[in-house]
Amino acid sequence: MTESTALPVPAETHAVEHPLSSPLSIHDMTVAYHRRPVIWDVDYDAPTGQLIAIVGPNGAGKSTLIKAVLDLVPKVSGEVRVFGLPYAKQRSRVAYVPQRTSVDWDFPVSAQDVVAMGLYRRLGWCRPVTKKWRKKAREALDRVGLADFARRQISQLSGGQQQRVFLARALVQEADLYLMDEPFAGVDAATERAILHVLQDLRSTGKTALVVHHDLQTVSDYFDHVLLLNMRLIAAGPTTEVFTDENLRRTYGGRLALLDQVGTRLAEGQR
Amino acid sequence: MLHEFIQLLSGWTSLDTAIAASAALTAMSCALPGAWLVLRRHSMMGDALSHAALPGVVLAFLFAVGIKQAGWVSDSQEGALLHVLLFSGAVVVGVGTAWLTEWVQRLGRMESGASLGVVFTSVFALGLLLIRLKADDVHIDVSCVLFGIIETAALDMVPGTSVPEPVLVNGVIFAVNLLLVVLFYKELKIAAFDPALATSLGIPARGIHYGLMAVTALTVVAAFTTVGSILVIGLLIIPAATALLLSERLKAVLLLSVLIAGASAVLGHAFTLTLPRMIFSRLGYDSIEDAGTAGMMSVTAGGLFVAALFLAPKHGIIARLVHRLRLGMNIAGDDVLGLLYRFEERTATRPPAVSVPDLAAKQNGISRWLMSLSVRRLLRGGFVIRQASDELRLTDRGRASAKSLVRAHRLWEAYMARHFDLPDDHLHETADRVEHFIDEGIQDRLQAELDTPAKDPHGKIIPEKPASR
Numbered sequence: 001m002t003e004s005t006a007l008p009v010p011a012e013t014h015a016v017e018h019p020l021s022s023p024l025s026i027h028d029m030t031v032a033y034h035r036r037p038v039i040w041d042v043d044y045d046a047p048t049g050q051l052i053a054i055v056g057p058n059g060a061g062k063s064t065l066i067k068a069v070l071d072l073v074p075k076v077s078g079e080v081r082v083f084g085l086p087y088a089k090q091r092s093r094v095a096y097v098p099q100r101t102s103v104d105w106d107f108p109v110s111a112q113d114v115v116a117m118g119l120y121r122r123l124g125w126c127r128p129v130t131k132k133w134r135k136k137a138r139e140a141l142d143r144v145g146l147a148d149f150a151r152r153q154i155s156q157l158s159g160g161q162q163q164r165v166f167l168a169r170a171l172v173q174e175a176d177l178y179l180m181d182e183p184f185a186g187v188d189a190a191t192e193r194a195i196l197h198v199l200q201d202l203r204s205t206g207k208t209a210l211v212v213h214h215d216l217q218t219v220s221d222y223f224d225h226v227l228l229l230n231m232r233l234i235a236a237g238p239t240t241e242v243f244t245d246e247n248l249r250r251t252y253g254g255r256l257a258l259l260d261q262v263g264t265r266l267a268e269g270q271r
Numbered sequence: 272m273l274h275e276f277i278q279l280l281s282g283w284t285s286l287d288t289a290i291a292a293s294a295a296l297t298a299m300s301c302a303l304p305g306a307w308l309v310l311r312r313h314s315m316m317g318d319a320l321s322h323a324a325l326p327g328v329v330l331a332f333l334f335a336v337g338i339k340q341a342g343w344v345s346d347s348q349e350g351a352l353l354h355v356l357l358f359s360g361a362v363v364v365g366v367g368t369a370w371l372t373e374w375v376q377r378l379g380r381m382e383s384g385a386s387l388g389v390v391f392t393s394v395f396a397l398g399l400l401l402i403r404l405k406a407d408d409v410h411i412d413v414s415c416v417l418f419g420i421i422e423t424a425a426l427d428m429v430p431g432t433s434v435p436e437p438v439l440v441n442g443v444i445f446a447v448n449l450l451l452v453v454l455f456y457k458e459l460k461i462a463a464f465d466p467a468l469a470t471s472l473g474i475p476a477r478g479i480h481y482g483l484m485a486v487t488a489l490t491v492v493a494a495f496t497t498v499g500s501i502l503v504i505g506l507l508i509i510p511a512a513t514a515l516l517l518s519e520r521l522k523a524v525l526l527l528s529v530l531i532a533g534a535s536a537v538l539g540h541a542f543t544l545t546l547p548r549m550i551f552s553r554l555g556y557d558s559i560e561d562a563g564t565a566g567m568m569s570v571t572a573g574g575l576f577v578a579a580l581f582l583a584p585k586h587g588i589i590a591r592l593v594h595r596l597r598l599g600m601n602i603a604g605d606d607v608l609g610l611l612y613r614f615e616e617r618t619a620t621r622p623p624a625v626s627v628p629d630l631a632a633k634q635n636g637i638s639r640w641l642m643s644l645s646v647r648r649l650l651r652g653g654f655v656i657r658q659a660s661d662e663l664r665l666t667d668r669g670r671a672s673a674k675s676l677v678r679a680h681r682l683w684e685a686y687m688a689r690h691f692d693l694p695d696d697h698l699h700e701t702a703d704r705v706e707h708f709i710d711e712g713i714q715d716r717l718q719a720e721l722d723t724p725a726k727d728p729h730g731k732i733i734p735e736k737p738a739s740r
Contacts, residue, residue, distance in 0.1 A: 070471045088473075096471045103465045104312065108519045117461045121472040126454050153519040169468075 023208040029078030036267035053213040056229035095170035097180040112150040118169040140168040160191030178209040279545040289425040293437035294536035300445035302532035304487040305507030317507035319391035323368040325398030327360035365488025419499030498565040505569040516583040539568030603645035612673035679709035681727035682717040688728040
């Protein structure tokens with residue numbers, strides 16, 4: 001282990017730089033797979049009550065950013081604060097929508113069962129899902145337009161419906177910050193409308209959502225803020241200011257050759 | 272034959288009951304962790320654990336003998352000591368195998384199947400070597416460990432009682448497994464379905480994974496004396512695989528796994544008493560050596576799996592065949608109606624009749640018997656009537672049905688013509704395939720999207736929506 005792998009950030013740094021009110025403060029975060037950095041030194045403060053798109057090409061580290069925030073992958077350096085505290089202390093205020101393809105949809109459970117999983121933390125260990133909680137799950141399904149599908153086995157849902165089930169599972173957590181990994185990927189028009197409606201609903205109640213988004217056509221219509229990512233933070237801010245041709249060129253204009261090369265050296269040198 | 276079966280079973284003794292009970296409790300205790308392995312797509316882990324447990328078992332025996340020889344325990348305590356050693360060894364093996372597999376996978380950068388193959392075969396071979404080295408002193412029978420001897424195991428009674436030892440041991444394991452599944456049902460479920468979500472919610476999916484591995488290893492080791500380390504793999508996997516064919520509800524899958532396991536065991540023993548004798552006496556052999564219950568259990572479980580494969584209500588082979596036949600008949604019937612409708616359309620003055628052989632000739636691709644079967648169905652349903660000299664004519668009811676079908680066909684052609692850059696003669700075939708699946712709801716949406724077209728791309732009139740049915 002080299003010194004740099006677990007360098008704590010001095011306390012006064014984040015105290016000065018990150019306002020307590022920010023739903024998500026990322027400070028100088030670097031994340032690596034097999035010691036090869038996937039994202040380098042990301043600094044970001046999310047504004048409250050906005051819909052924020054995370055945009056970038058394949059392999060830009062969009063999913064990795066979200067997973068690192070949730071402590072699902074280890075960080076090489078940097079730190080994350082959720083409403084001013086480490087994630088581990090704020091789990092109940094964060095809801096996560098993973099990519100739809102990350103789970104086995106042949107698993108023998110119903111849509112309602114999957115939505116109820118969002119409640120497991122609040123229920124606590126060994127407590128069964130009772131009537132009251134099942135009702136909550138059905139209400140969340142209703143919000144995404146799947147009220148009639150509660151008892152349906154999940155393999156019998158369309159891809160778009162499965163995505164909405166995941167969204168309902170996040171809604172049932174009644175969080176303040178939503179992290180969504182490509183919820184719009186490969187969905188039908190009805191699902192796209194339903195998801196957008198829910199997102200706007202969340203914003204109107206002061207919630208914040210960070211959404212990995214791949215459809216450049218709709219970024220300006222759907223999102224207030226945008227975060228452009230390609231192994232590093234290219235730009236972040238209000239969509240009207242940041243989502244420019246120039247910034248998109250920098251985001252999608254190929255990887256930085258030297259950044260890649262040094263990343264490879266890090267991976268090989270620290271084997 | 273049934274008579275002979277019953278007659279052979281009438282020799283059932285209290286020993287048979289003991290064997291069947293031991294077998295059933297062993298199978299049922301395995302079915303629970305096995306179901307979670309199958310659900311998590313970790314079935315290979317069951318294979319790995321049962322093999323990797325071997326050196327753990329041998330070492331436990333060696334330690335027990337060593338401790339006894341050192342005079343630290345009395346003879347009467349030896350059995351209890353052995354069990355404690357066996358089960359703590361099993362936990363070490365379970366967690367160790369899971370950990371080692373992950374480690375090899377990460378360090379060797381290989382897929383999990385390969386790393387499992389590396390880990391469990393090497394560890395298993397180590398166990399075999401240990402048995403060979405120490406077999407004489409320690410009295411471990413290789414074939415007993417590999418295949419189990421349930422018949423003799425059921426003879427050992429718990430000291431001071433008339434309860435067979437395997438009944439007690441495997442019964443306790445089953446009860447513990449059942450309790451764990453009931454208590455941690457929700458945690459097991461989320462860790463199996465979406466471990467990333469579980470972790471982000473603060474539910475330790477990794478810890479649950481290791482816990483399951485430990486429990487599986489413990490269960491497997493307890494099953495060694497009855498069914499051995501090879502057949503136990505079947506008891507872990509087959510009941511759950513069968514249950515998954517039969518149900519789509521998790522609780523039902525778990526319950527069915529346990530029931531199927533118990534049934535396999537009891538039926539397996541009953542078959543052991545009867546089938547080999549019945550088969551071999553017919554082949555001209557007077558007597559046979561005893562067939563093993565452990566083997567017959569797994570064969571029975573496999574037989575139940577095959578039965579489920581055929582008979583499962585939704586995904587079974589027979590259900591699917593029936594579904595396909597019904598669909599084929601509906602399509603053939605639709606085609607007959609459509610043909611008759613088009614005949615009527617062409618000769619508007621006097622609706623003609625069409626003969627059945629004519630239909631079959633027109634409709635290549637559909638077998639003659641399917642055609643005549645569907646015609647019979649249309650006649651019975653009052654969609655067509657048969658006139659003299661084997662000619663068919665649409666009834667009002669049939670005409671309404673045919674209209675909807677032709678409407679679907681032509682709307683789809685119009686829809687395709689608008690959105691696909693295809694020559695008109697390419698449209699018919701696709702529409703012919705699709706028409707059977709376009710119900711009135713979709714017909715209405717097509718019509719709305721196309722601004723209520725009057726004609727299809729070939730200039731044929733798209734029938735209006737029937738008023739009401």
